[in-house]
Amino acid sequence: MKPSIKKSEELYQKACSLMPGGVSSPVRAFGSVGGTPRYYARAQGSRFFDEDGNEYVDYCLSWGPLILGHAHPAVVEAVCVAARDGLSFGACCQREIELAERVLAGFPDMEQVRFVSSGTEAVMTAIRLARGVTGRPKILKFTGGYHGHSDSLLVEAGSGLVTFGTSSSQGVPDSFAQETVVCPLNDEEALEKIFASFGDQLAAAIVEPLPANNGLLEQKPAWLAKLRALTEKAGALLIFDEVISGFRLRYGGYGDLLGIRADLITLGKIIGGGMPVGALCGPKKIMAALAPLGGVYQAGTLSGNPVSLAAGIATLEILADGGSYEKLESLGRQFDQPLRQDAGDLAYANWRRLGSVIWLYLAPGEIPRSAEGIADESAERFNKMHAPLLDRGIYLAPSAYEVTFLSTAHSPDEVTDLAKQIATLIRE
């Protein structure tokens, strides 16, 4: 029997009259997977509980921050202690220093941090800083990559390979979009062409070293090394956007795991432990260009908020001993084995897993490394499966292009069950 979602339906209807699309962020509206968004009343560990009293195992985990699961006791305790001492200072506090030290311990090439309140802000600041220090206007990004919703980055490829971007959102003037150049991932020739055409105008190239928000488009280290070499030669900065990958697979970044050094790193999600935090990290010589030392302006009323910092500190303290990552890898294997066993004969039962990040790519053939290579049939299969999974108490991110996250709060049985349910549904 289908669980009742009467309250969620009523709440969603009411929300739609009060808020555009009923939501505070677009994908939450279930536009591509269909059905009614659930209204969650509380969450604990691996579980969500909705307003109708239904229970779900959550594999979206607030889109990545909750690597320790919902409401981890140590994180909640740290937040409560901080909150009792004041919700916001708008002034300096010791926790800024503690979180900065913990973050920098994961990024050996970085020397300083600027805290902000979201990944979007971190990236926006990185772009302005890159433009400020190089005195150049253009940014290079890669097709399909989402780096938050700032104007410079809501840009997609125009027609042709080497091209100015066109805005991917109304409200971004063409003149802004034209300062962003867009290139396919995993394409050395296209990279070379872009640097030949625009190298001396580029302030920075921005890429997730492990592109994970438009599928999981793992790049070959040689391609990333080429990007590093070309940016260096052109005098442009390389920004690794590690908002998702930072502290997700190891204590630190994915770029360092590959041995490729970026000039600036952007972070968010995990370093806030579920509270709003973003950060920009860089070497002193670049960070000195930020106000108040330098002429690149950036500020925030709630930046360095003590409650958010406390959640981040508690989270990184737990992650620092490395045991969490071993646990997550072993949980991940609990996903691979049953899915291979129950659906391995289906050519379209395809997925890529790196530690606690899984992308279901439900189309035959090699897992793509670029947005252009993603087959539509994968999304069609995923979209069909999303609602039945919800009915079975499994919450995946409501988009085929988003990854599935595991947390240390999931049990091996839950993860095995996830794989088995997926195997059953993709057979149907």
Ligand SMILES: Cc1ncc(COP(=O)(O)O)c(C=O)c1O
């Ligand atoms: C790689 C990447 N960069 C930046 C952002 C923007 O972060 P936020 O949503 O915290 O503004 C996201 C959000 O998902 C992201 O995945």
